[in-house]
Amino acid sequence: MGELNLLFRKRIGYPQDETVTFEKVDTILEKTAKSIPFENLCIITNKTAAISKENLKNRILLKNEGGLCYDLNTILYYFLIENGFNVSLVQGVVHNHNTKQWSSTGRTHVAIVITYNGQRFLIDTGFGGNLPLKPVPFSGEIVTSQNGEFRVEQSDTEHGNYIFHIKLKHKDQDWKVGYAFNTRKSVDESDLNEVQKIIIEHPESSFNKKPLITRFTDRGNLILTDTSLTEWANGKMIKKDIDPQQFKLIAKEQFGISD
Structure with missing residues:
Protein backbone atom coordinates (compact mmCIF):
# COMPACT_ATOMS: atom_id res chain seq x y z
CA MET A 1 0.00 0.00 0.00
CA GLY A 2 1.38 3.41 -1.03
CA GLU A 3 2.19 6.20 1.41
CA LEU A 4 -0.63 8.48 0.22
CA ASN A 5 -3.12 5.63 0.63
CA LEU A 6 -1.96 4.96 4.20
CA LEU A 7 -1.89 8.64 5.17
CA PHE A 8 -5.32 9.37 3.70
CA ARG A 9 -6.86 6.46 5.61
CA LYS A 10 -5.23 7.72 8.81
CA ARG A 11 -6.46 11.29 8.25
CA ILE A 12 -10.11 10.25 7.82
CA GLY A 13 -10.08 7.36 10.27
CA TYR A 14 -10.58 4.53 7.77
CA PRO A 15 -9.09 1.09 8.62
CA GLN A 16 -5.79 0.46 6.87
CA ASP A 17 -6.55 -3.23 6.36
CA GLU A 18 -10.01 -2.73 4.82
CA THR A 19 -10.52 -2.93 1.04
CA VAL A 20 -12.27 0.09 -0.44
CA THR A 21 -15.05 -1.24 -2.65
CA PHE A 22 -17.51 0.95 -4.57
CA GLU A 23 -20.08 0.23 -1.85
CA LYS A 24 -17.69 1.78 0.68
CA VAL A 25 -17.25 5.05 -1.26
CA ASP A 26 -20.20 6.54 0.68
CA THR A 27 -18.28 5.94 3.90
CA ILE A 28 -15.10 7.44 2.45
CA LEU A 29 -16.99 10.58 1.39
CA GLU A 30 -18.67 11.02 4.79
CA LYS A 31 -15.44 10.51 6.71
CA THR A 32 -13.57 12.90 4.40
CA ALA A 33 -16.22 15.63 4.79
CA LYS A 34 -16.07 15.34 8.59
CA SER A 35 -12.26 15.09 8.83
CA ILE A 36 -10.78 17.41 6.19
CA PRO A 37 -12.16 20.98 6.22
CA PHE A 38 -13.00 23.08 3.21
CA GLU A 39 -10.89 26.20 3.79
CA ASN A 40 -8.95 29.01 2.09
CA LEU A 41 -6.35 29.98 4.69
CA CYS A 42 -3.41 29.34 2.36
CA ILE A 43 -4.79 31.98 0.01
CA ILE A 44 -5.53 34.48 2.78
CA THR A 45 -2.05 34.06 4.30
CA ASN A 46 -0.32 33.96 0.90
CA LYS A 47 1.13 30.48 1.51
CA THR A 48 -0.12 28.63 -1.55
CA ALA A 49 1.98 26.05 -3.38
CA ALA A 50 1.72 24.40 -6.78
CA ILE A 51 -0.94 21.71 -7.05
CA SER A 52 0.87 18.37 -7.21
CA LYS A 53 0.45 14.95 -5.64
CA GLU A 54 3.45 15.51 -3.38
CA ASN A 55 2.44 19.02 -2.27
CA LEU A 56 -1.14 17.95 -1.54
CA LYS A 57 0.09 14.96 0.45
CA ASN A 58 2.36 17.24 2.46
CA ARG A 59 -0.26 19.91 3.14
CA ILE A 60 -3.41 17.85 3.70
CA LEU A 61 -2.13 14.51 4.99
CA LEU A 62 1.03 15.47 6.87
CA LYS A 63 0.29 19.04 8.04
CA ASN A 64 -3.43 18.34 8.55
CA GLU A 65 -4.59 21.32 6.52
CA GLY A 66 -7.76 21.48 4.45
CA GLY A 67 -8.26 23.15 1.09
CA LEU A 68 -10.60 24.21 -1.68
CA CYS A 69 -12.21 22.04 -4.36
CA TYR A 70 -9.05 21.62 -6.44
CA ASP A 71 -7.14 20.51 -3.33
CA LEU A 72 -9.73 18.24 -1.73
CA ASN A 73 -11.06 16.51 -4.82
CA THR A 74 -7.57 16.05 -6.25
CA ILE A 75 -6.20 14.35 -3.11
CA LEU A 76 -9.31 12.13 -3.05
CA TYR A 77 -8.77 11.39 -6.76
CA TYR A 78 -5.22 10.18 -6.06
CA PHE A 79 -6.49 8.08 -3.15
CA LEU A 80 -9.17 6.44 -5.31
CA ILE A 81 -6.62 5.69 -8.03
CA GLU A 82 -4.38 3.97 -5.48
CA ASN A 83 -7.38 1.83 -4.51
CA GLY A 84 -8.00 0.70 -8.08
CA PHE A 85 -10.89 2.93 -9.14
CA ASN A 86 -11.50 4.34 -12.63
CA VAL A 87 -11.68 8.08 -11.95
CA SER A 88 -11.08 11.37 -13.74
CA LEU A 89 -11.20 15.03 -12.79
CA VAL A 90 -13.65 17.48 -14.36
CA GLN A 91 -14.01 21.26 -14.28
CA GLY A 92 -17.25 23.12 -13.73
CA VAL A 93 -18.82 26.57 -13.45
CA VAL A 94 -20.67 27.30 -10.21
CA HIS A 95 -24.13 28.84 -10.37
CA ASN A 96 -25.05 31.57 -7.89
CA HIS A 97 -28.55 30.79 -6.68
CA ASN A 98 -29.13 34.30 -5.34
CA THR A 99 -28.09 36.26 -8.42
CA LYS A 100 -29.20 33.56 -10.92
CA GLN A 101 -25.87 33.96 -12.67
CA TRP A 102 -22.91 31.75 -13.48
CA SER A 103 -19.66 32.53 -11.71
CA SER A 104 -17.51 35.10 -13.49
CA THR A 105 -14.42 33.11 -12.50
CA GLY A 106 -15.38 30.50 -15.11
CA ARG A 107 -14.53 26.81 -14.86
CA THR A 108 -12.92 27.00 -11.45
CA HIS A 109 -14.79 24.20 -9.74
CA VAL A 110 -13.11 20.79 -9.77
CA ALA A 111 -14.92 17.50 -9.11
CA ILE A 112 -14.45 13.77 -9.75
CA VAL A 113 -16.15 11.35 -12.15
CA ILE A 114 -15.98 7.69 -11.15
CA THR A 115 -16.91 4.89 -13.57
CA TYR A 116 -18.16 1.63 -12.08
CA ASN A 117 -19.78 -1.30 -13.88
CA GLY A 118 -20.13 0.82 -17.00
CA GLN A 119 -21.96 3.63 -15.19
CA ARG A 120 -20.62 7.09 -14.40
CA PHE A 121 -21.12 8.92 -11.11
CA LEU A 122 -20.21 12.40 -9.87
CA ILE A 123 -18.22 12.59 -6.64
CA ASP A 124 -17.53 15.87 -4.86
CA THR A 125 -15.84 16.51 -1.52
CA GLY A 126 -14.93 20.14 -2.33
CA PHE A 127 -18.21 22.04 -2.59
CA GLY A 128 -18.37 23.52 0.90
CA GLY A 129 -21.64 22.75 2.64
CA ASN A 130 -23.25 21.46 -0.55
CA LEU A 131 -21.68 17.99 -0.61
CA PRO A 132 -23.83 15.07 -1.75
CA LEU A 133 -21.80 12.69 0.49
CA LYS A 134 -22.56 9.88 -1.99
CA PRO A 135 -21.75 9.16 -5.65
CA VAL A 136 -24.45 10.77 -7.83
CA PRO A 137 -25.28 8.76 -11.00
CA PHE A 138 -25.33 10.41 -14.40
CA SER A 139 -28.68 8.66 -15.04
CA GLY A 140 -30.63 11.47 -13.39
CA GLU A 141 -31.59 9.30 -10.42
CA ILE A 142 -32.04 11.27 -7.20
CA VAL A 143 -29.58 10.41 -4.42
CA THR A 144 -30.49 11.17 -0.81
CA SER A 145 -27.98 11.64 2.03
CA GLN A 146 -27.93 13.32 5.44
CA ASN A 147 -27.25 16.58 3.58
CA GLY A 148 -30.24 16.50 1.21
CA GLU A 149 -31.14 15.38 -2.31
CA PHE A 150 -28.88 15.50 -5.36
CA ARG A 151 -29.02 14.62 -9.06
CA VAL A 152 -27.05 15.01 -12.27
CA GLU A 153 -28.80 16.05 -15.50
CA GLN A 154 -27.43 15.72 -19.01
CA SER A 155 -27.68 19.22 -20.48
CA ASP A 156 -25.49 20.79 -23.15
CA THR A 157 -24.68 24.40 -22.31
CA GLU A 158 -21.79 26.76 -22.93
CA HIS A 159 -20.47 25.69 -19.54
CA GLY A 160 -20.47 21.92 -20.04
CA ASN A 161 -22.57 18.87 -20.87
CA TYR A 162 -23.96 18.02 -17.41
CA ILE A 163 -25.55 19.97 -14.55
CA PHE A 164 -25.38 19.08 -10.86
CA HIS A 165 -28.59 19.91 -8.96
CA ILE A 166 -28.95 20.18 -5.20
CA LYS A 167 -31.74 20.45 -2.63
CA LEU A 168 -30.18 20.78 0.82
CA LYS A 169 -31.97 19.32 3.82
CA HIS A 170 -33.55 21.95 6.11
CA LYS A 171 -32.37 24.74 3.76
CA ASP A 172 -33.85 24.40 0.25
CA GLN A 173 -37.53 24.13 -0.63
CA ASP A 174 -36.83 23.71 -4.33
CA TRP A 175 -34.10 22.26 -6.51
CA LYS A 176 -31.30 24.65 -7.41
CA VAL A 177 -28.38 24.44 -9.82
CA GLY A 178 -25.06 23.74 -8.15
CA TYR A 179 -22.79 23.84 -11.17
CA ALA A 180 -22.41 22.83 -14.80
CA PHE A 181 -19.45 20.59 -15.64
CA ASN A 182 -17.72 19.30 -18.74
CA THR A 183 -16.78 15.63 -19.17
CA ARG A 184 -15.41 16.07 -22.70
CA LYS A 185 -12.11 17.61 -21.62
CA SER A 186 -9.52 15.81 -19.53
CA VAL A 187 -8.08 17.73 -16.57
CA ASP A 188 -4.43 17.56 -15.52
CA GLU A 189 -2.22 19.35 -12.99
CA SER A 190 -1.60 22.29 -15.31
CA ASP A 191 -5.37 22.89 -15.41
CA LEU A 192 -5.56 22.63 -11.63
CA ASN A 193 -2.81 25.17 -11.19
CA GLU A 194 -4.57 27.54 -13.59
CA VAL A 195 -7.74 27.17 -11.52
CA GLN A 196 -5.81 27.98 -8.34
CA LYS A 197 -4.26 31.03 -10.01
CA ILE A 198 -7.69 32.37 -10.96
CA ILE A 199 -9.09 31.78 -7.47
CA ILE A 200 -6.11 33.61 -5.94
CA GLU A 201 -6.10 36.57 -8.33
CA HIS A 202 -9.61 37.11 -9.75
CA PRO A 203 -11.28 40.24 -8.33
CA GLU A 204 -14.62 38.44 -8.06
CA SER A 205 -13.25 35.27 -6.47
CA SER A 206 -15.13 34.58 -3.24
CA PHE A 207 -12.10 32.90 -1.66
CA ASN A 208 -9.41 35.62 -1.76
CA LYS A 209 -11.02 38.17 0.55
CA LYS A 210 -11.73 36.72 3.99
CA PRO A 211 -11.01 33.43 5.76
Whole structure:
Protein backbone atom coordinates (compact mmCIF):
# COMPACT_ATOMS: atom_id res chain seq x y z
CA MET A 1 0.00 0.00 0.00
CA GLY A 2 1.38 3.41 -1.03
CA GLU A 3 2.19 6.20 1.41
CA LEU A 4 -0.63 8.48 0.22
CA ASN A 5 -3.12 5.63 0.63
CA LEU A 6 -1.96 4.96 4.20
CA LEU A 7 -1.89 8.64 5.17
CA PHE A 8 -5.32 9.37 3.70
CA ARG A 9 -6.86 6.46 5.61
CA LYS A 10 -5.23 7.72 8.81
CA ARG A 11 -6.46 11.29 8.25
CA ILE A 12 -10.11 10.25 7.82
CA GLY A 13 -10.08 7.36 10.27
CA TYR A 14 -10.58 4.53 7.77
CA PRO A 15 -9.09 1.09 8.62
CA GLN A 16 -5.79 0.46 6.87
CA ASP A 17 -6.55 -3.23 6.36
CA GLU A 18 -10.01 -2.73 4.82
CA THR A 19 -10.52 -2.93 1.04
CA VAL A 20 -12.27 0.09 -0.44
CA THR A 21 -15.05 -1.24 -2.65
CA PHE A 22 -17.51 0.95 -4.57
CA GLU A 23 -20.08 0.23 -1.85
CA LYS A 24 -17.69 1.78 0.68
CA VAL A 25 -17.25 5.05 -1.26
CA ASP A 26 -20.20 6.54 0.68
CA THR A 27 -18.28 5.94 3.90
CA ILE A 28 -15.10 7.44 2.45
CA LEU A 29 -16.99 10.58 1.39
CA GLU A 30 -18.67 11.02 4.79
CA LYS A 31 -15.44 10.51 6.71
CA THR A 32 -13.57 12.90 4.40
CA ALA A 33 -16.22 15.63 4.79
CA LYS A 34 -16.07 15.34 8.59
CA SER A 35 -12.26 15.09 8.83
CA ILE A 36 -10.78 17.41 6.19
CA PRO A 37 -12.16 20.98 6.22
CA PHE A 38 -13.00 23.08 3.21
CA GLU A 39 -10.89 26.20 3.79
CA ASN A 40 -8.95 29.01 2.09
CA LEU A 41 -6.35 29.98 4.69
CA CYS A 42 -3.41 29.34 2.36
CA ILE A 43 -4.79 31.98 0.01
CA ILE A 44 -5.53 34.48 2.78
CA THR A 45 -2.05 34.06 4.30
CA ASN A 46 -0.32 33.96 0.90
CA LYS A 47 1.13 30.48 1.51
CA THR A 48 -0.12 28.63 -1.55
CA ALA A 49 1.98 26.05 -3.38
CA ALA A 50 1.72 24.40 -6.78
CA ILE A 51 -0.94 21.71 -7.05
CA SER A 52 0.87 18.37 -7.21
CA LYS A 53 0.45 14.95 -5.64
CA GLU A 54 3.45 15.51 -3.38
CA ASN A 55 2.44 19.02 -2.27
CA LEU A 56 -1.14 17.95 -1.54
CA LYS A 57 0.09 14.96 0.45
CA ASN A 58 2.36 17.24 2.46
CA ARG A 59 -0.26 19.91 3.14
CA ILE A 60 -3.41 17.85 3.70
CA LEU A 61 -2.13 14.51 4.99
CA LEU A 62 1.03 15.47 6.87
CA LYS A 63 0.29 19.04 8.04
CA ASN A 64 -3.43 18.34 8.55
CA GLU A 65 -4.59 21.32 6.52
CA GLY A 66 -7.76 21.48 4.45
CA GLY A 67 -8.26 23.15 1.09
CA LEU A 68 -10.60 24.21 -1.68
CA CYS A 69 -12.21 22.04 -4.36
CA TYR A 70 -9.05 21.62 -6.44
CA ASP A 71 -7.14 20.51 -3.33
CA LEU A 72 -9.73 18.24 -1.73
CA ASN A 73 -11.06 16.51 -4.82
CA THR A 74 -7.57 16.05 -6.25
CA ILE A 75 -6.20 14.35 -3.11
CA LEU A 76 -9.31 12.13 -3.05
CA TYR A 77 -8.77 11.39 -6.76
CA TYR A 78 -5.22 10.18 -6.06
CA PHE A 79 -6.49 8.08 -3.15
CA LEU A 80 -9.17 6.44 -5.31
CA ILE A 81 -6.62 5.69 -8.03
CA GLU A 82 -4.38 3.97 -5.48
CA ASN A 83 -7.38 1.83 -4.51
CA GLY A 84 -8.00 0.70 -8.08
CA PHE A 85 -10.89 2.93 -9.14
CA ASN A 86 -11.50 4.34 -12.63
CA VAL A 87 -11.68 8.08 -11.95
CA SER A 88 -11.08 11.37 -13.74
CA LEU A 89 -11.20 15.03 -12.79
CA VAL A 90 -13.65 17.48 -14.36
CA GLN A 91 -14.01 21.26 -14.28
CA GLY A 92 -17.25 23.12 -13.73
CA VAL A 93 -18.82 26.57 -13.45
CA VAL A 94 -20.67 27.30 -10.21
CA HIS A 95 -24.13 28.84 -10.37
CA ASN A 96 -25.05 31.57 -7.89
CA HIS A 97 -28.55 30.79 -6.68
CA ASN A 98 -29.13 34.30 -5.34
CA THR A 99 -28.09 36.26 -8.42
CA LYS A 100 -29.20 33.56 -10.92
CA GLN A 101 -25.87 33.96 -12.67
CA TRP A 102 -22.91 31.75 -13.48
CA SER A 103 -19.66 32.53 -11.71
CA SER A 104 -17.51 35.10 -13.49
CA THR A 105 -14.42 33.11 -12.50
CA GLY A 106 -15.38 30.50 -15.11
CA ARG A 107 -14.53 26.81 -14.86
CA THR A 108 -12.92 27.00 -11.45
CA HIS A 109 -14.79 24.20 -9.74
CA VAL A 110 -13.11 20.79 -9.77
CA ALA A 111 -14.92 17.50 -9.11
CA ILE A 112 -14.45 13.77 -9.75
CA VAL A 113 -16.15 11.35 -12.15
CA ILE A 114 -15.98 7.69 -11.15
CA THR A 115 -16.91 4.89 -13.57
CA TYR A 116 -18.16 1.63 -12.08
CA ASN A 117 -19.78 -1.30 -13.88
CA GLY A 118 -20.13 0.82 -17.00
CA GLN A 119 -21.96 3.63 -15.19
CA ARG A 120 -20.62 7.09 -14.40
CA PHE A 121 -21.12 8.92 -11.11
CA LEU A 122 -20.21 12.40 -9.87
CA ILE A 123 -18.22 12.59 -6.64
CA ASP A 124 -17.53 15.87 -4.86
CA THR A 125 -15.84 16.51 -1.52
CA GLY A 126 -14.93 20.14 -2.33
CA PHE A 127 -18.21 22.04 -2.59
CA GLY A 128 -18.37 23.52 0.90
CA GLY A 129 -21.64 22.75 2.64
CA ASN A 130 -23.25 21.46 -0.55
CA LEU A 131 -21.68 17.99 -0.61
CA PRO A 132 -23.83 15.07 -1.75
CA LEU A 133 -21.80 12.69 0.49
CA LYS A 134 -22.56 9.88 -1.99
CA PRO A 135 -21.75 9.16 -5.65
CA VAL A 136 -24.45 10.77 -7.83
CA PRO A 137 -25.28 8.76 -11.00
CA PHE A 138 -25.33 10.41 -14.40
CA SER A 139 -28.68 8.66 -15.04
CA GLY A 140 -30.63 11.47 -13.39
CA GLU A 141 -31.59 9.30 -10.42
CA ILE A 142 -32.04 11.27 -7.20
CA VAL A 143 -29.58 10.41 -4.42
CA THR A 144 -30.49 11.17 -0.81
CA SER A 145 -27.98 11.64 2.03
CA GLN A 146 -27.93 13.32 5.44
CA ASN A 147 -27.25 16.58 3.58
CA GLY A 148 -30.24 16.50 1.21
CA GLU A 149 -31.14 15.38 -2.31
CA PHE A 150 -28.88 15.50 -5.36
CA ARG A 151 -29.02 14.62 -9.06
CA VAL A 152 -27.05 15.01 -12.27
CA GLU A 153 -28.80 16.05 -15.50
CA GLN A 154 -27.43 15.72 -19.01
CA SER A 155 -27.68 19.22 -20.48
CA ASP A 156 -25.49 20.79 -23.15
CA THR A 157 -24.68 24.40 -22.31
CA GLU A 158 -21.79 26.76 -22.93
CA HIS A 159 -20.47 25.69 -19.54
CA GLY A 160 -20.47 21.92 -20.04
CA ASN A 161 -22.57 18.87 -20.87
CA TYR A 162 -23.96 18.02 -17.41
CA ILE A 163 -25.55 19.97 -14.55
CA PHE A 164 -25.38 19.08 -10.86
CA HIS A 165 -28.59 19.91 -8.96
CA ILE A 166 -28.95 20.18 -5.20
CA LYS A 167 -31.74 20.45 -2.63
CA LEU A 168 -30.18 20.78 0.82
CA LYS A 169 -31.97 19.32 3.82
CA HIS A 170 -33.55 21.95 6.11
CA LYS A 171 -32.37 24.74 3.76
CA ASP A 172 -33.85 24.40 0.25
CA GLN A 173 -37.53 24.13 -0.63
CA ASP A 174 -36.83 23.71 -4.33
CA TRP A 175 -34.10 22.26 -6.51
CA LYS A 176 -31.30 24.65 -7.41
CA VAL A 177 -28.38 24.44 -9.82
CA GLY A 178 -25.06 23.74 -8.15
CA TYR A 179 -22.79 23.84 -11.17
CA ALA A 180 -22.41 22.83 -14.80
CA PHE A 181 -19.45 20.59 -15.64
CA ASN A 182 -17.72 19.30 -18.74
CA THR A 183 -16.78 15.63 -19.17
CA ARG A 184 -15.41 16.07 -22.70
CA LYS A 185 -12.11 17.61 -21.62
CA SER A 186 -9.52 15.81 -19.53
CA VAL A 187 -8.08 17.73 -16.57
CA ASP A 188 -4.43 17.56 -15.52
CA GLU A 189 -2.22 19.35 -12.99
CA SER A 190 -1.60 22.29 -15.31
CA ASP A 191 -5.37 22.89 -15.41
CA LEU A 192 -5.56 22.63 -11.63
CA ASN A 193 -2.81 25.17 -11.19
CA GLU A 194 -4.57 27.54 -13.59
CA VAL A 195 -7.74 27.17 -11.52
CA GLN A 196 -5.81 27.98 -8.34
CA LYS A 197 -4.26 31.03 -10.01
CA ILE A 198 -7.69 32.37 -10.96
CA ILE A 199 -9.09 31.78 -7.47
CA ILE A 200 -6.11 33.61 -5.94
CA GLU A 201 -6.10 36.57 -8.33
CA HIS A 202 -9.61 37.11 -9.75
CA PRO A 203 -11.28 40.24 -8.33
CA GLU A 204 -14.62 38.44 -8.06
CA SER A 205 -13.25 35.27 -6.47
CA SER A 206 -15.13 34.58 -3.24
CA PHE A 207 -12.10 32.90 -1.66
CA ASN A 208 -9.41 35.62 -1.76
CA LYS A 209 -11.02 38.17 0.55
CA LYS A 210 -11.73 36.72 3.99
CA PRO A 211 -11.01 33.43 5.76
CA LEU A 212 -13.53 30.60 5.60
CA ILE A 213 -13.42 27.15 7.18
CA THR A 214 -16.23 24.58 7.10
CA ARG A 215 -16.61 20.89 7.75
CA PHE A 216 -19.41 18.42 8.33
CA THR A 217 -20.38 16.97 11.70
CA ASP A 218 -22.64 14.07 12.68
CA ARG A 219 -25.49 16.55 13.17
CA GLY A 220 -24.87 19.07 10.38
CA ASN A 221 -21.90 21.35 9.73
CA LEU A 222 -19.72 24.11 11.15
CA ILE A 223 -18.86 27.35 9.34
CA LEU A 224 -16.13 29.65 10.66
CA THR A 225 -15.25 33.11 9.33
CA ASP A 226 -13.17 35.87 10.89
CA THR A 227 -16.31 37.35 12.45
CA SER A 228 -18.61 34.42 13.27
CA LEU A 229 -19.02 30.72 14.04
CA THR A 230 -22.18 29.11 12.68
CA GLU A 231 -23.31 25.65 13.63
CA TRP A 232 -26.07 23.80 11.81
CA ALA A 233 -27.32 20.94 13.99
CA ASN A 234 -30.38 18.86 13.09
CA GLY A 235 -31.75 21.69 10.95
CA LYS A 236 -31.30 24.43 13.54
CA MET A 237 -28.75 27.24 13.17
CA ILE A 238 -26.77 28.75 16.02
CA LYS A 239 -24.55 31.71 15.14
CA LYS A 240 -22.25 33.67 17.40
CA ASP A 241 -19.94 36.61 16.78
CA ILE A 242 -16.21 36.14 17.37
CA ASP A 243 -13.02 38.19 17.31
CA PRO A 244 -9.67 37.43 15.58
CA GLN A 245 -8.20 35.74 18.66
CA GLN A 246 -11.21 33.47 18.97
CA PHE A 247 -10.91 32.64 15.26
CA LYS A 248 -7.46 31.11 15.77
CA LEU A 249 -8.58 29.18 18.82
CA ILE A 250 -11.71 27.80 17.15
CA ALA A 251 -9.79 26.95 13.98
CA LYS A 252 -7.49 24.78 16.09
CA GLU A 253 -10.08 23.27 18.41
CA GLN A 254 -12.91 22.61 15.97
CA PHE A 255 -11.04 22.12 12.68
CA GLY A 256 -7.56 21.00 13.73
CA ILE A 257 -5.90 23.89 11.89
CA SER A 258 -2.96 25.72 13.45
CA ASP A 259 -0.80 28.59 12.15
